[in-house]
Amino acid sequence: MAYIEERNSESGCLFCNRRDEAPGPASLILHRAPRSFVILNRYPYTNGHLMVVPNAHVPSLEDLDSQALSELMLLARRGLRALRQAYGAEAFNLGVNIGAPAGAGVVDHVHLHVVPRWAGDTNFMATTAATRVIPEDLEQTYLRLDQAWRALPAED
Numbered sequence: 001m002a003y004i005e006e007r008n009s010e011s012g013c014l015f016c017n018r019r020d021e022a023p024g025p026a027s028l029i030l031h032r033a034p035r036s037f038v039i040l041n042r043y044p045y046t047n048g049h050l051m052v053v054p055n056a057h058v059p060s061l062e063d064l065d066s067q068a069l070s071e072l073m074l075l076a077r078r079g080l081r082a083l084r085q086a087y088g089a090e091a092f093n094l095g096v097n098i099g100a101p102a103g104a105g106v107v108d109h110v111h112l113h114v115v116p117r118w119a120g121d122t123n124f125m126a127t128t129a130a131t132r133v134i135p136e137d138l139e140q141t142y143l144r145l146d147q148a149w150r151a152l153p154a155e156d
């Protein structure tokens with residue numbers, strides 16, 4: 001299953017360009033960890049569409065060491081919990097596009113999509129960008145998720 005990504009319109013790497021930006025609604029960065037960070041997708045499939053991104057500018061999961069890979073999944077877990085809390089998400093699609101033929105928009109910097117789903121929601125895989133309906137603005141999404149993320153108990 002490919003997540004169709006927006007073409008990267010920035011010069012340089014979309015993710016590396018955010019490296020020095022602090023978490024907040026302007027950067028859309030929800031959380032920074034030692035080896036990775038969590039950022040809202042600027043072109044979400046659904047409200048709450050997150051991405052977990054390693055700091056390392058590498059194209060594939062196989063280029064990450066075990067610690068970076070573990071942190072990526074731990075942040076995905078926290079993302080799932082925050083999305084259940086903030087949006088009552090009932091289901092999720094998680095996905096990584098590795099390489100352009102797989103649909104990667106930022107081919108050189110691997111990232112994990114976390115997309116919340118609800119019973120009866122539109123099938124975003126069959127929906128084009130032009131017809132997607134995203135009723136909530138990103139700043140509101142950010143504030144909701146930030147609150148839920150910070151309210152979660154410490155993890156083991």
Ligand SMILES: [Zn+2]
Nearest residue numbers: 013016057109
């Ligand atoms: Zn990068």
